Amino acid sequence: KARIRRYKWKVDYSYFSPDCVEKVIIAINGQYPGPRIRAQAGDTIVVELENGLPTEGVVIHWHGIHQFGTPWYDGTAFVSQCPINPGETFTYKFVVPRPGTYFYHGHFGMQRAAGFYGSLIVDLEHGEKEPFAYDGELSIILNDWWHRSIYDQETGLFAIPFRFVGEPQSLLIEGRGRYNCSLVPSGSVAGSGDCVSCNSSNPQCQPYILPVEPGKTYRLRIASVASLSSLNFILEGHNMTIVEADGYNVDPVVVENLDVYSGETYSVLFTANQNASRNYWAAINVRGRKPATPTGLALLNYLPNPSSLLPSTPSPMSPVWNDFDYSLNQNKLIIARKGYEVPPPPKPDRQLIFLTTQNKVNGRIKWAINNITYVITSTPVLAALKYGLKKAYDPIPPPDYPALPFSISGPPANPNATVGSGVYTFQFGSVVDVIIQNANTLTPNNSEVHPWHLHGHDFWVLGYGKGIFDPATDPQSYNLKNAPLKNTVAVLPYGWVAIRFRADNPGVWPFHCHIEAHFHMGMGLIFAEGWDRLPELPKSVLGCGLSKYL
């Protein structure tokens, strides 16, 4: 029977040392990562959220949860709601209809990168069974970590000249990593004005422990909330069988290591069948960008060995960072599990091709989709559409196709982009194809990975390709049989990915690069459908911008 699960959370700044270097993070109830939500499919989650930050608004996005019938609780600042002001309490209330591995995180500015996240796990309804068996369950969230504050990082992204966030100082597994304190001159930390100490014996930065009993099989849930990095996960000496991706059962495939992009979740099965007299590393390395960050380590602890028994083996290595064929092949392994296929509609009603480029606007570096870089509005887009506040966003819808001809093999001939806040609106129930076309950045011979995340829907991943998508021939190779359903998919350098979804969730839904800096630099846009079917919006999501006059 469906239950109501109530949580009372207070968001606060807090001193934490996730990688042994102390800094200010955004914690929930004093915890980092935030409290884990565990529910059953069909349950209603009620989170009473008090904003204890003295000078800053907050929202929480429930990543992978569709919010069907409650689009105002999607938790995106100035899209679904006004930010929750300091001192205010806001209540999120929504149903988790499907089992799976999900998470939640701040979706305002770069707050996710300040540690404002946690996991959300939905179990099957009573009487339902998974198509795979295991003896125990473990769960981790992966992240990359900077010593500079998010405010410092944000300022740099909008500065002239541009100051990029750079590669992370550490990689964290379930909020724990390790910076080499001997690199820190006393009283200061490299790349930081506000960190004052590095203490390698701080309990907050001891490796996260994954306890296992020899011979048993475990389900390990893995999510990535990384700000920038594509991560590769390894369980030293153990193969893993992928069984779930973004909340769906997938064809079980055995891998030695797993690429996880920011915004994705997986479940893997592994058996503790190695030499039981020792412990093993669980490790993450950066892929997709030239790594400048040490391996992030947790401990696979074969009981009853003490967790203080660290492996004497070196940190596990991942495939070389720029072996993108490896990444592409692994992406292609993810297909729907036999018996669990949900075939996509055979044809789209509308096709969008999104050329994603790095651009310049008024001397600042931005990212753009079909030459428009998205700027956040001061009125929530949901309220603007629902109540016809036409002055709240650009009246001209953004373009369905890039201007032709374009090249992806070098920096854009004319790097200048336009700023926009237009909305792509869909006929309710229509089928939409989106082809995300990657390109060269402003730097010659450079193209980057972008994990794209869609709110309010899952999409079928129809296919991947290298080079420029050909609308005449490439759709012939789409997978219409066992395409996986996902909410996040990575487009690889100089490549494309094609997705399909049904616009059947009344509301307003961001589609954006899940790299925190890139979304902040305009790499996103807004989809909307069926908003006219919605009842009055809750007063609690209104009050900012033009919505204060409602």
Ligand SMILES: O=C1O[C@H]([C@@H](O)CO)C(O)=C1O
């Ligand atoms: O957004 C980014 O900017 C830099 C670089 O492209 C320009 O300095 C980088 O690596 C990003 O991912």
